[in-house]
Amino acid sequence: MDDLPEVLQAAIDALSEHYDSFERNDRGANGYLVFARNKVTDAQIAIKFYAGAPGETRHDEPKQLSAIRSGNVLPILDARNISDEWGYFITPRCFEGDVDDLIATQPSVLSAIDVALGICNGVSAVHKMKMVHRDLKPGNIVLLHGAPQIADFGSVRQLNETGIVSASQHSVLFRPPESFASGQYNEQGDIYQLGLVTYQLLGGALSYDGEHYLTPQQRKNYLAITDQVDKSMFLDGVIRDSAERGRLLDFKSFPPWINGSAKRLLRSIVHPDPTQRMVTVADVGAALTQIRASMANWSWDGDTARLITGDRTIELRPSPDESATYEPYLSKNGGAFRRVPNFEAAALSVLVAKF
Amino acid sequence: MQVLRVQAICHSHNDDLLASYQRCCVLIITETVMRVLGIEFAGSKLYYVVIELQDDGSLIVSNANKLVIGETRSRDSLIAFQNAVSILFNSTKPELVGIKAKPESGQMMAGAAALKMEGIILANSPCSVDFVSGARINACTAADDKLHAYLQPALKAAHAALAKRMA
Numbered sequence: 001m002d003d004l005p006e007v008l009q010a011a012i013d014a015l016s017e018h019y020d021s022f023e024r025n026d027r028g029a030n031g032y033l034v035f036a037r038n039k040v041t042d043a044q045i046a047i048k049f050y051a052g053a054p055g056e057t058r059h060d061e062p063k064q065l066s067a068i069r070s071g072n073v074l075p076i077l078d079a080r081n082i083s084d085e086w087g088y089f090i091t092p093r094c095f096e097g098d099v100d101d102l103i104a105t106q107p108s109v110l111s112a113i114d115v116a117l118g119i120c121n122g123v124s125a126v127h128k129m130k131m132v133h134r135d136l137k138p139g140n141i142v143l144l145h146g147a148p149q150i151a152d153f154g155s156v157r158q159l160n161e162t163g164i165v166s167a168s169q170h171s172v173l174f175r176p177p178e179s180f181a182s183g184q185y186n187e188q189g190d191i192y193q194l195g196l197v198t199y200q201l202l203g204g205a206l207s208y209d210g211e212h213y214l215t216p217q218q219r220k221n222y223l224a225i226t227d228q229v230d231k232s233m234f235l236d237g238v239i240r241d242s243a244e245r246g247r248l249l250d251f252k253s254f255p256p257w258i259n260g261s262a263k264r265l266l267r268s269i270v271h272p273d274p275t276q277r278m279v280t281v282a283d284v285g286a287a288l289t290q291i292r293a294s295m296a297n298w299s300w301d302g303d304t305a306r307l308i309t310g311d312r313t314i315e316l317r318p319s320p321d322e323s324a325t326y327e328p329y330l331s332k333n334g335g336a337f338r339r340v341p342n343f344e345a346a347a348l349s350v351l352v353a354k355f
Numbered sequence: 356m357q358v359l360r361v362q363a364i365c366h367s368h369n370d371d372l373l374a375s376y377q378r379c380c381v382l383i384i385t386e387t388v389m390r391v392l393g394i395e396f397a398g399s400k401l402y403y404v405v406i407e408l409q410d411d412g413s414l415i416v417s418n419a420n421k422l423v424i425g426e427t428r429s430r431d432s433l434i435a436f437q438n439a440v441s442i443l444f445n446s447t448k449p450e451l452v453g454i455k456a457k458p459e460s461g462q463m464m465a466g467a468a469a470l471k472m473e474g475i476i477l478a479n480s481p482c483s484v485d486f487v488s489g490a491r492i493n494a495c496t497a498a499d500d501k502l503h504a505y506l507q508p509a510l511k512a513a514h515a516a517l518a519k520r521m522a
Binding site: 070286289294 | 418421422423431432434435448
């Protein structure tokens with residue numbers, strides 16, 4: 001805690017009357033994040049210290065968070081002003097990590113859609129208050145008791161009568177394509193970001209490494225740049241170009257169990273042209289229920305694809321001959337797995353279609 | 356002119372009801388906008404249509420779609436559907452919900468999916484819910500060519516619920 005500004009150290013001293021076990025966390029952007037434990041209730045909490053110029057918008061983040069009532073928006077437990085520059089607010093501590101962590105575990109189809117529906121529910125509560133989030137991405141959505149909670153409200157803006165605000169400069173990868181040129185943002189921008197998170201949850205590949213999006217020629221040009229800032233700006237330009245051309249997402253990267261109708265619905269959530277994109281969060285929620293009802297609950301377990309239906313578990317295991325084919329195994333009532341007879345080893349997509 | 360348009364959209368066999376509806380619409384033209392969510396359950400699907408009474412007296416369809424419930428005995432499935440319903444209510448902000456009524460018993464009784472979806476709607480609705488009988492649905496001539504045929508009963512449920520509210 002020694003490297004925190006003095007005013008924050010003094011605030012922590014004051015907080016230590018009621019809290020202990022203070023612990024710094026460097027993941028908190030736009031301020032400082034400190035974890036602690038309530039001495040009376042044992043509740044684990046997170047204290048977000050934020051700085052801002054004095055003025056009407058200074059306490060926007062805690063104000064906006066506390067105004068929204070939703071089981072999928074992180075609740076504010078307390079908020080204080082500690083100096084002309086600094087303030088803090090307290091939320092529950094989320095031990096389960098964020099949605100990036102969840103995506104890394106390759107959740108099953110239905111788990112992924114359920115999390116997407118939870119996020120969508122949080123976004124609908126934000127839109128209900130005539131606000132837009134502008135920075136929806138897996139790292140800004142934490143998990144609390146298994147439910148996704150929209151946590152970072154530093155980019156939230158109140159919509160005026162036109163329904164348009166300026167675009168956030170955060171997270172170029174998640175920025176809606178139309179906002180690059182216009183610099184403007186509306187509710188459909190949140191829908192695009194929601195679609196990107198859903199795409200990732202369902203197993204779609206989205207690299208956070210800007211160099212991944214370089215074409216061979218662009219890579220040559222990129223490597224010729226020496227200044228780090230110029231390199232970063234070059235990569236931002238490449239990502240912008242990919243997003244505007246609708247080439248950021250690779251729908252072929254989905255696991256084979258993501259069916260055609262699900263892909264079609266997802267495309268209309270993340271369409272680069274807002275006139276072709278879904279308009280309301282209600283449409284996204286409806287699409288997610290349709291996708292949920294149309295797909296079997298496949299999941300990955302290492303290299304093995306698994307489907308549990310009632311008392312049967314089907315596993316599609318890589319063939320031992322390393323031929324890039326899979327073989328089906330079946331277990332009933334938790335018993336031993338047996339090779340399913342009369343099924344040749346085949347490509348994963350072929351076998352998935354048969355079960 | 357505005358009243359005539361409303362009359363054309365929702366013609367009621369009950370003249371008194373229609374007259375009251377028209378009177379209220381004239382008031383609403385200058386005061387507020389009313390949003391009504393019409394719902395029909397069919398199998399494992401919930402069809403919905405949102406109509407808005409605008410301040411110039413016209414009625415427009417602002418949203419229409421369907422929600423689908425999965426396994427009716429799966430907790431996760433019902434929670435997912437409940438989330439979708441919450442999203443629908445947050446996003447459309449209805450001030451009245453009209454549901455095409457289905458019998459809870461008898462030969463024509465609703466299925467398990469419909470009854471569970473109905474329960475979730477009732478428990479989560481932010482406003483009052485009007486169950487619209489088949490007779491009221493049939494009496495409503497509201498139609499919208501731009502909507503699929505399977506959405507027309509939900510549209511009629513919304514119109515009939517609005518008409519009753521205005522009566």
